[in-house]
Amino acid sequence: xxxxxxxxxxxxxxxYATLRHAGVPADEIAVFGTHADPTSVWRERASSIRQxxxxxxxxxxxxxxxxxxxxxxxxxASAVARSLTNRYHPTVDLFLEHAAGVRERxxxxxxxxxxxxxxxxxxxxxxxxxxxGQFAHVLIAxxxxxxxxxxxxxxxxxxxxxxxxxAVIGAGMAAATEWRNARAAGSEVVSIRRREPVRRPLNVxxxxxxxxxxxxxxxxxxPARLAVLHELEQPSYPPGPEWDVDLTVADAPPPGFQVIAxxxxxxxxxxxxxxxxxxxxxDLATHDRLLDLAPDSTVPTLTDDRxxxxxxxxxxxxxxxxxxxxxxxxxxxxxxxxxxCRTR
Amino acid sequence: xxxxxxxxxxxxxxxxLPPLLVALxxxxxxxxxxxxxxxxxxxxxxxxxxxxxxxxxxGWLAVPLGLLELGLIVLxxxxxxxxxxxxxxxxxxxxxxxxxxxxxPRLRLEYAQSGGELERIGAFVAxxxxxxxxxxVAxxxxxxxPTVHLHGVVQGPLLITHAxxxxxxxxxxxxxxxxxxVTLKDVTVIGGExxxxxxxxxxxxxxxxxxxxFKMDAVRALDAGLMVHRCSxxxxxxxxANGVLITYSMGRPMSxxxxxxxxxxxxxxxxxxxxxxxxxxxxxxxTLHGISLSEMSMDTARGNHVEGARGVAILCMxxxxxxxxxxxxxxxxxxxxxxxxxxxxxxxxYFYAEAHLRHNTVVASPGxxxxxDLGVFTE
Numbered sequence: 261x262x263x264x265x266x267x268x269x270x271x272x273x274x275x276y277a278t279l280r281h282a283g284v285p286a287d288e289i290a291v292f293g294t295h296a297d298p299t300s301v302w303r304e305r306a307s308s309i310r311q312x313x314x315x316x317x318x319x320x321x322x323x324x325x326x327x328x329x330x331x332x333x334x335x336x337a338s339a340v341a342r343s344l345t346n347r348y349h350p351t352v353d354l355f356l357e358h359a360a361g362v363r364e365r366x367x368x369x370x371x372x373x374x375x376x377x378x379x380x381x382x383x384x385x386x387x388x389x390x391x392x393g394q395f396a397h398v399l400i401a402x403x404x405x406x407x408x409x410x411x412x413x414x415x416x417x418x419x420x421x422x423x424x425x426x427a428v429i430g431a432g433m434a435a436a437t438e439w440r441n442a443r444a445a446g447s448e449v450v451s452i453r454r455r456e457p458v459r460r461p462l463n464v465x466x467x468x469x470x471x472x473x474x475x476x477x478x479x480x481x482x483p484a485r486l487a488v489l490h491e492l493e494q495p496s497y498p499p500g501p502e503w504d505v506d507l508t509v510a511d512a513p514p515p516g517f518q519v520i521a522x523x524x525x526x527x528x529x530x531x532x533x534x535x536x537x538x539x540x541x542x543d544l545a546t547h548d549r550l551l552d553l554a555p556d557s558t559v560p561t562l563t564d565d566r567x568x569x570x571x572x573x574x575x576x577x578x579x580x581x582x583x584x585x586x587x588x589x590x591x592x593x594x595x596x597x598x599x600x601c602r603t604r
Numbered sequence: 605x606x607x608x609x610x611x612x613x614x615x616x617x618x619x620x621l622p623p624l625l626v627a628l629x630x631x632x633x634x635x636x637x638x639x640x641x642x643x644x645x646x647x648x649x650x651x652x653x654x655x656x657x658x659x660x661x662x663g664w665l666a667v668p669l670g671l672l673e674l675g676l677i678v679l680x681x682x683x684x685x686x687x688x689x690x691x692x693x694x695x696x697x698x699x700x701x702x703x704x705x706x707x708x709p710r711l712r713l714e715y716a717q718s719g720g721e722l723e724r725i726g727a728f729v730a731x732x733x734x735x736x737x738x739x740x741v742a743x744x745x746x747x748x749x750p751t752v753h754l755h756g757v758v759q760g761p762l763l764i765t766h767a768x769x770x771x772x773x774x775x776x777x778x779x780x781x782x783x784x785x786v787t788l789k790d791v792t793v794i795g796g797e798x799x800x801x802x803x804x805x806x807x808x809x810x811x812x813x814x815x816x817x818f819k820m821d822a823v824r825a826l827d828a829g830l831m832v833h834r835c836s837x838x839x840x841x842x843x844x845a846n847g848v849l850i851t852y853s854m855g856r857p858m859s860x861x862x863x864x865x866x867x868x869x870x871x872x873x874x875x876x877x878x879x880x881x882x883x884x885x886x887x888x889x890x891t892l893h894g895i896s897l898s899e900m901s902m903d904t905a906r907g908n909h910v911e912g913a914r915g916v917a918i919l920c921m922x923x924x925x926x927x928x929x930x931x932x933x934x935x936x937x938x939x940x941x942x943x944x945x946x947x948x949x950x951x952x953x954y955f956y957a958e959a960h961l962r963h964n965t966v967v968a969s970p971g972x973x974x975x976x977d978l979g980v981f982t983e
Contacts (some may be wrong), residue, residue: 325709466606473606
């Protein structure tokens, strides 16, 4: 086998679908992960915050090609018109239904190996993945390392109900969703936040999704790039009256309030066992909590004409600021696929 | 989508391929010119405006930008807005949308994240489209009929057998045109059996031609398609000479006689078995018919002013179908007392002809409006 994907979430499925679209046979790809269903982890989180619509737009799906997008697949003129005006956000149900189709059509299950990978080791001409043998090209898409828990609080991404009085810690997309949910449930809502959220449609400004913005981003020296990424980490949620919720802002949860931590995920390569081991073993360059990556999301010192080590998902923000989105997963997947196909 | 400048230009060039092929296929200069202008204006706007102003371009913006580019082309070159030109422009616009939203993202997965750039094959096609457009324009310019400026008086008859444009000057003895795509502009023709005789030719244009002292017809067209625009016809050499005669031209593109002034001839404008628009002419003092639409013709007479016609001002006859609207007929004259069809009739439908009348004005014409010998009027 030539290719391995470490991880079995949405980024892994997007990468797998892209490889298959490019003509790489299923028996040349191994997917190592803990969940046969690539949507299961994400589905549970979306269900916990009662998310009904995606923040992403029509092309926020897991198939390799952008067209047809989910607006076209929805099949209504209204959806297409909303997509043209950037007001279309597919339902979670449609996204998951489509993801299931991608999984089935791509042959994901034939390549899936249930295994929690602990080590990826570079060797001459490839990589060893635990005891599974050598692979010339490896893409690591292990996803978010875990949730940031607050003592005494239920995390937004864990199943929960709403008390009559709710304090939500955080100010990002999950927090905004929780404000709406709690208000809809008739609760009094208090927001606990460190920073004022930014109102923007997508996780990062649109220019960072394409070469127009990325070319300048990649030219930045490391300190400036870190500053940009730090700035982009500021919590945000979309503009629009549907997101405007009547709530009180406080410094700490009032006594007697149910506390919901919409505090997101642990961040950085140190929190990810596979990446931490990789950095330690091969002395990889890092910038604060971020791995140093080439613009095509590969690890420069472990990638050459015969082998590729790519990072997809949140750990690839050094290459793509919106790496933890579906667009980010595809960005890494396409570059990875290009390298795989070039060396066939 | 956030285009890079290279992406914008490559995408535009490649998406222009279908309209360019259509333009080359229909082999019309206006189409090639339009496609070339679409590219020139588009690329200029890409470089000077869009790339600087539009960091991100939502899908809906393609509509106003498309209208803006069309407006600029129309204004800049005074392009006639015809259904054909609009159709070709629309084809280019729709193709661009299909390419940008469906085809390119399908064929090149990184299309959107690359800012519309199309890699090597796309760059090659874009270059090919640009080169093909340039070649088409150059080729079309190379075969544009030559323009000949006439100076002074040329002794005719002048026989024209190749596409060309004659401008100015005076020709004695008439002009014979036996080639397509011939234009006479600002030419004065004196004498000749026929002033201008067009035979077996089409796309002939007579623009501001002045004709005098012709013996039979000022303009005679046989099996021809021509446009006679702003002509002046007067002072015939004989009392039997006619103004414009278009005859047996049903198999040719439609002809048109427009904004001419025709004075003192036997018949001002005459058609036989042809399709002709006779529009906005002044026909004065004819001795047989002002405007005669005859012999199974399918014609329009609209907005003409026929004054002092002896016998009949506007005649639709012999199985012809005529649309006669918005004409003004004044002072049609009675011609003897034997023939009832020539009693100063303003508009006459004669012998199985069918004339559709609407909004005509008849003044001081004693014969009024008449249908004779099974001719009919419809409204």
